[in-house]
Amino acid sequence: MTLAAPAVLLFVAFAPPANAAAPANDGPAAEVVDFVRDVEPILEARCYDCHGEWVQESKLRLDSRVGMLKGGNTGSAVLKPGNVKGSYLLDVVRHLDPGMEMPPESDKIPDEEIAVLVKWVEQGAVWPGQMNDVVERETSDHWAYQPVVRPEPPAGPGIADGAVPIDAFLARKLHGAGLSFSQPAEPEALVRRASIVLTGMAPTPEEVEAFVAASAEDPDAAYVALVDRLLASPRYGERFAQHWLDVIRWAETNGSESNMYRKNAWIYRDYVVRSFNEETPYDRFLKEQIAGDVLGAGEATGYLVSGPHVPAATVGQEPTARRQARADRLDEVVQTVGASVMGSTIGCARCHNHKFDPISIQDYYSLTAVFADVEYGARRPELAPDHPRRRRGEELWNEVRSHRRLLREAGGPWTEDWRTHREMYFNPVETDAVRLTFEGKGVGLDEWEIYGPADWQENLAAADAGAVASANPATAVPRGGVEKVNDGQTGTEAWRAKVPDGSDEKPWVTIEFPQSRRVNHLRYSRNRDDLAETDYLEGLATSWLPHFTVEVRNPAGEWEPVAETKEIDRRLGRGGDLKATHAALQASIDALLEEGPQHSFVGKFVEPADTFVFRRGSPESPGAQVAPDGPGAFGESLNLPADAPGPVRREAFADWLARPDHPLTARVMVNRLWHHLYGAGLVTTTADFGAAGTDPTHPELLDWLAAEFVDPQVPGPHAEPWSVKHMVRLMALSRAFRQSSLPREEGLAADAGASLLWRYPPKRVEAEVIRDSILQASGALDETVGGRSFRIHNVKQRYAQWEVVDNHGPETWRRMLYQERMRRVDDRIFTAFDFPDCGQVKGKRPVSTTPLQALNLMNSEFVIDQARRIAERAETRAEDGDDPVTQSFLLIFGREPTAEERIAAEEVAAEHGLPVLCRTLLNANEFAFLP
Structure with a gap:
C-alpha cells in the first residue's frame, strides 16, 4: 500500500491467497494476536508486492517493524504501537483518508482482516525478532554533512614560497589548469575595490591620493593599513548588515495583501549593524x-x-x-x-x-x-543592563516618576498617553469592584487592567487572578463579549458596546475581585496590537476613548466616583503648574518611547x-x-x-x-563571506549546500576557512573564534583579492568565468553602492549610523498599495540601508538595479542589465539634483587650482581624466553644462563596476 501524495500513487491490488489465515478475533481462542499466524499473511498478501523487499513505492517498507516505524516519503511513522488512532496504516486500510485509500476502493481489505490489524496494534504490534530494532536518525555521505577537518595548505609547483593558505589552495588548482594569478591591481583600482567591498562606499579623492602615495613607498604595508582602517569604520558594519538582511528577507512591511508597516522593525536592523561593528x-x-x-x-x-x-x-x-x-x-x-x-x-x-x-x-x-x-x-525587547537604550530608558523613567510624584502631591487624578494604551492614576482606594461608565453611543476595549500601590506588576483585573467582568446587557453587541476585556489578549478581539437608538442607557463594564483590594491606577486600550505593530496607516486605531467615569464599590454596595476623564481634561486645561507638570510628564513619556526600550516588531x-x-x-x-x-x-x-x-x-x-563541530554553520558563513568579497561563493548556491546545490570549486579551501573561522591559527588583530572580521581580513589580504581584474587570453580560454580566480572577477556594484557613492560625491551624504528609517512613502489605507512620494529630498540623504524597506514596492530608481523585494531568500542577488537602469541613472530627479550638487562642489574645489572637469572626475571616479577624456569632457561641459557632464560620468561603467 502506497502512503504518498495522490500525485505519485501507483495502486496495485492483490487478491488474498487461498490459504490466508482466519481472522484472529474469530473466537475466544484468538484473544492474543500472533504475528506469524495472524498478521504476516495479511501483510504478505496485501502489501509486500508494493512495499516489500524488492519494491518500495514511496520508499515505504511494510515487511519490517522498523520500516513501519520509519515511514516512507511522507516521513511519518505509519505504525504507533498501542495507539490505533495514531497508526496511519490503519487509517489508509480502513479508507479514512480520502485520496489515500490502500488498496483502492474496489480491493479494500476485508473488515475481518482489518480487525486483526487493529487488535495487533492495540496489543503493542509485537513482531518476533524485531522488537529491539529502532529507527536510526538520518545520515548521509554528502560532503556538506561530514565533519569539518582542517586540511594542510598545499605546497609545490605553482605555489609561491610563503604563500598564505588561501593563495596556496587557489594556486594549486590554477597550476593544474595551466594558469596563474594575474599581476597586482593598480593602487587606484585596489583602493576603490577594497573600499566598496568592505564598506559599500567608493573612496574619496583624498583617500585615493593618500593610498597611492603610501603604496609608492611600501605597497604591502599601505594595503594592510587600508584594510584595517576599512574594517574599523562604522561603514563596515552597515555594509555587512545589508548582506545579512538580504539573505533573511528582512523588511519593514509584512508583504501580505495589506502589506502593512512593521512598527519599529528597524530596531533589529540596528542590532545587526552594531553586531558587525562591535565584532560580536x-x-x-x-x-x-x-x-x-x-x-x-x-x-x-x-x-x-x-x-x-x-x-x-x-x-x-x-x-x-x-x-x-x-x-x-x-x-x-x-x-x-x-x-x-x-x-x-x-x-x-x-x-x-x-x-x-x-x-x-x-x-x-x-x-x-x-x-x-x-x-x-x-x-518590548529584553535588553542587557549595559545596553544604551536600557541606560537611557532608566534615566527617563526617573523623570517620569518625579513628575508623577508632583502630580500625586497636587491631589488630583491624571491620565497618560503611552501611544499603544492609556493609563489613569488616582488616590488609592480600597474596593472589591471597579466600574467604568462611558459617555457617547459606543465604545470598545481590548483589555482593561487594574493595579494597586502594593505591586505595580500584578494585574488585579486579570481573569486568571479570579476577577470577573460584567457589562450593561442593554448595550451588548454580537462578537463583543465582555469576557474579552480581561482575558489577557490584546488586539482586534475586544469588548464592544453600543447604545440602541432612542435609548438612555450608557455602556458600562465592571471588574469584580475575589476579595477587596487597594487600587490606584488603570491601564486600558482599544487595539493595543494595532498601535504597537503598525504605523503610517489611515484609520489606524488610536488610544482615544470616549469620556468615562471611574467608580468603586464601597462596603455598603454603593458606587462612588473616584475620577472622571472630562474633569481631568478640564483641570489640566486651566494652565498653571499642574498643566506644566503634566506636559513635562508626557514629554518624558514620549522621549522614553523613542529613546528607551520600546515596543518593536521583533x-x-x-x-x-x-x-x-x-x-x-x-x-x-x-x-x-x-x-x-x-x-x-x-x-x-x-x-x-x-x-x-x-x-x-x-x-x-x-x-x-552554534556548536564548533556543526558540519554546516561555519561552512555556510565563510562561503557567504567569500561570495561577498569575490562575487561568487566557493559553493555558488550560497543558500543550498544540499545535493541539489553545486559542489565547491575548492573543497579543501572551504574546509580550511571553516576550521580557521571556528579555531583561528593565523595570527592577526581579529584572530578570535568565530570572528567575521578575521575571516574578511584574511580574504581581503590574499593575493587573489589584490590581483588585477584585466582579462588574459589564456585565462579566458581555460576559465572564462574566472571561477579559479586567475584574475579578480569584475562585477557590477549593488544598487545601494551606486546611490550612496553619488551622495558622497555630492557632499550631501548624512553619515549618521542607525535610527529610524527615512521615509519615501505615503500614509496609506489598510489594503491600498504604498506609493513613493519623496525619494530624493534632503530627508532621504542617508545610506540606502536606512531607507524604508518595503516588500513589493519599487522605489522608482534603484529597484531597477536588482535591489531585492524581500519576498524570497536572496543568498546572492541577480545582476541584470536593462534600459531602465540607464534611464533612472540619467533622468531621475535624484540624479539630476545630485549631479547639479556634484558640479557645484567641483567648481568650489576648482578654486584651489584644478579645473571643474578634473574635480568632477576626482569626485566620481577618484582619479583625474586622461588627456583624451579631458578633451571630450570639456566639450560636453561647454555645450551642455557641467551638471550634464557629471550625469554622464555617473552613467559610465567605471562608476558602476568594481575594478
Missing part, C-alpha cells in the same frame, strides 16, 4: 537571534520574524484558515533559519521527505516545534502548542506528535521533551546550531 562572535550572533530574549538581546529576535507573513486580521475567523496561516508563519521561520545559517532548503520537507537531502518531514516538523512559541508581532512569544507531523503539509491532517529537535543528519538530538518551554527549546537549538 558569529556563534553569539546566532544565539542572540534565536534566543535573545533570554540572553539580554531581545531586539535580535527580529531575525525570527524577518520573513513575510499574513496578519491575523487579514486571515479572519475561520478556524481552518487560521490553522493554515499559523503553519505558514512557522514555515517562514524555518525557511529563514535553514537558508541563512544551515544552507539548507528545509522547507522542501514540509509535505514529504526531502527529495534530495537527508531531511525528513519529521525533521521539518521537529524544527517547527523548536519555534512553536514564536509569533509575528511586537513586544516577534512576540506565545505558549507553544503540541506539534504534529502534518500529512501532505495540511494542518487538517495531523499525524504523529514530534518533540523539538534539529535535523538528524546534522548532529545529535536535542533530547527535549515535547512539552519543553519555548525559550528552552530555542536556546537548546541555538547551542546545537
